[in-house]
Amino acid sequence: xxxxxxxxxxxxxxxxxxxxxxxxxxxxxxxxxxxxxxxxxxxxxxxxxxxxxxxxxxxxxxxxxxxxxxxxxxxxxxxxxxxxxxxxxxxxxxxxxxxxxxxxxxxxxxxxxxxxxxxxxxxxxxxxxxxxxxxxxxxxxxxxxxxxxxxxxxxxxxxxxxxxxxxxxxxxxxxxxxxxxxxxxxxxxxxxxxxxxxxxxxxxxxxxxxxxxxxxxxxxxxxxxxxxxxxxxxxxxxxxxxxxxxxxxxxxxxxxxxxxxxxxxxxxxxxxxxxxxxxxxxxxxxxxxxxxxxxxxxxxxxxxxxxxxxxxxxxxxxxxxxxxxxxxxxxxxxxxxxxxxxxxxxxxxxxx
Numbered sequence: 001x002x003x004x005x006x007x008x009x010x011x012x013x014x015x016x017x018x019x020x021x022x023x024x025x026x027x028x029x030x031x032x033x034x035x036x037x038x039x040x041x042x043x044x045x046x047x048x049x050x051x052x053x054x055x056x057x058x059x060x061x062x063x064x065x066x067x068x069x070x071x072x073x074x075x076x077x078x079x080x081x082x083x084x085x086x087x088x089x090x091x092x093x094x095x096x097x098x099x100x101x102x103x104x105x106x107x108x109x110x111x112x113x114x115x116x117x118x119x120x121x122x123x124x125x126x127x128x129x130x131x132x133x134x135x136x137x138x139x140x141x142x143x144x145x146x147x148x149x150x151x152x153x154x155x156x157x158x159x160x161x162x163x164x165x166x167x168x169x170x171x172x173x174x175x176x177x178x179x180x181x182x183x184x185x186x187x188x189x190x191x192x193x194x195x196x197x198x199x200x201x202x203x204x205x206x207x208x209x210x211x212x213x214x215x216x217x218x219x220x221x222x223x224x225x226x227x228x229x230x231x232x233x234x235x236x237x238x239x240x241x242x243x244x245x246x247x248x249x250x251x252x253x254x255x256x257x258x259x260x261x262x263x264x265x266x267x268x269x270x271x272x273x274x275x276x277x278x279x280x281x282x283x284x285x286x287x288x289x290x291x292x293x294x295x296x297x298x299x300x301x302x303x304x305x306x307x308x309x310x311x312x313x314x315x316x317x318x319x320x321x322x323x324x325x326x327x328x329x330x331x332x333x334x335x336x337x338x339x340x341x342x343x344x345x346x347x348x349x350x351x352x
Contacts, residue, residue, distance in 0.1 A: 004033070004041075004059040005138075006131035008170065015058070025051060030179045033061070037142055064135060077143050083108075083132065087125055089158050091136040093143050101152035102140045104133060106168050107159025112193045113228040114216070116260060118292045119158040127164040133171035137181060153183050156191040156212070162198035172209065185209055191256065193227055194238035203241075203248040212254040212285070213242050217264050218272035226264065235276070246281065253282040259305060260289050261298040270308045274315030284312065287322045 007015075012026040028046060032038040041056045067088060068080040075095030082088045092103040107127050110120035141150050153175055155161045161168050172188060174180040185208040192199065193214050202211070215235075217223035223230045246253050255277060259265045277284060286308070289299045300308070305321070312319045 001058060001060045003063050003129070003131035003135075004029075004055075004061050005134040005174075006129060008130075009173075019054065021051060027179065029055070033138070034174075034180050034182075037138075037146070039142075062135060063131065064139075066139065077140075079136075079139055079143075081136065081139065089128065089132075089136070091140055091157060093140045099152055100144060100148055100150050101154060102137060102150055103154050103157050104136045104140075105157030105159055106133060106155060106161045106164045110159050111163070112160050114193065114214075115226055115228075116216075116258060116289060116292070116295060116297045118295070121294075124159065127167050128159070130167050130170045130174075133167055134174050137171075137175055141181065150181055150183055152187040152189075154189045154191065154212075156189070160193055160195065161190050162192045162195045162202075165198060165201065169205075169207065172207075189254065193229060194233065194241075195229075196233060196237045196241035199238075199241035199245055203245045206248060208249065208251070210251045210254065211242065211245050211249075212256055213238060214256040214258075215273075215276075216256070216258050218269050218276050222264060222269075226260075239276075243280070253280065255282055255284050256287065257284060258287045258289055259300050259308065261300040261304065263297070265300040265304050265308055267307055267311050270311035271315070274312060274317060277317055278315060282318065284317050284319045285322055286312075286319060 013023045032044040064081045064083045067082040077093045087108040089105040094101045108125040111124040189210040191212040
């Protein structure tokens with residue numbers, strides 16, 4: 001059976017037409033899935049019994065299962081989802097005032113090799129399909145009360161989003177569509193370690209989403225140590241592609257910078273960042289490191305963070321220091337999945 005969430009635009013209408021069923025049934029199905037929060041095709045009660053039976057024989061709504069659901073005191077919730085092939089990924093719901101944001105994954109694991117990130121410790125197994133990406137959104141939405149809606153979406157979970165644009169972009173269309181989740185395109189952000197060819201593809205497609213580029217270092221030498229894929233690219237090429245995306249889309253850029261004690265958190269690093277980014281219409285989002293078991297990196301001291309911030313502000317950069325959320329439930333990408341290994345579960349990437 002096919003994954004219902006995998007269907008491209010018009011495919012459900014075509015399926016209905018082949019069975020001489022009215023096209024408006026497709027809209028009914030989508031309303032149940034995205035607004036009505038149906039947990040099964042059987043629950044789509046304004047569809048005739050015969051239509052539900054035929055849909056149920058042809059499609060499944062869910063292809064994964066919730067292997068673990070954790071909650072933190074700050075309202076953050078995290079799902080560990082297991083797919084039919086045994087691979088596992090993570091998705092997060094974050095509550096901040098009136099905001100209801102979700103963070104979704106695009107790959108099982110990651111191939112970028114960032115040395116401080118739990119997502120890539122086992123490499124990458126495969127890309128997620130459109131339906132699997134949408135399923136994460138729906139699973140997270142169902143953690144909210146019926147009167148609440150998702151307001152923001154960040155593609156900042158496991159994997160490198162720009163390495164899976166064929167799966168991601170159709171999923172984001174479902175997220176932003178009025179027939180889908182109805183999340184404003186102005187509240188959708190794609191995060192990338194910086195793959196210039198894919199960034200140019202986004203510009204060519206004129207997609208309307210915000211782009212966040214993960215820098216983590218102010219010079220190529222240090223960045224190549226922390227983000228090994230940089231050895232084949234370089235900051236100049238990444239910034240050129242980012243500038244073009246801004247010129248085409250008009251969307252303000254965000255640059256991400258994870259602070260690691262003693263590695264990239266010194267005043268000199270901050271001064272180099274000022275030189276690198278000054279003059280750009282961009283936000284610099286600085287994130288104190290979220291510790292990962294088994295990795296040697298630490299969160300900088302409050303004094304180091306304060307010094308770093310002062311240099312950036314004096315340099316005229318638009319800076320935001322992100323508040324860490326969900327520490328007690330391992331909310332950083334890849335941590336919950338790896339916790340399963342420490343707890344004796346079999347990691348999907350090691351299954352035969």
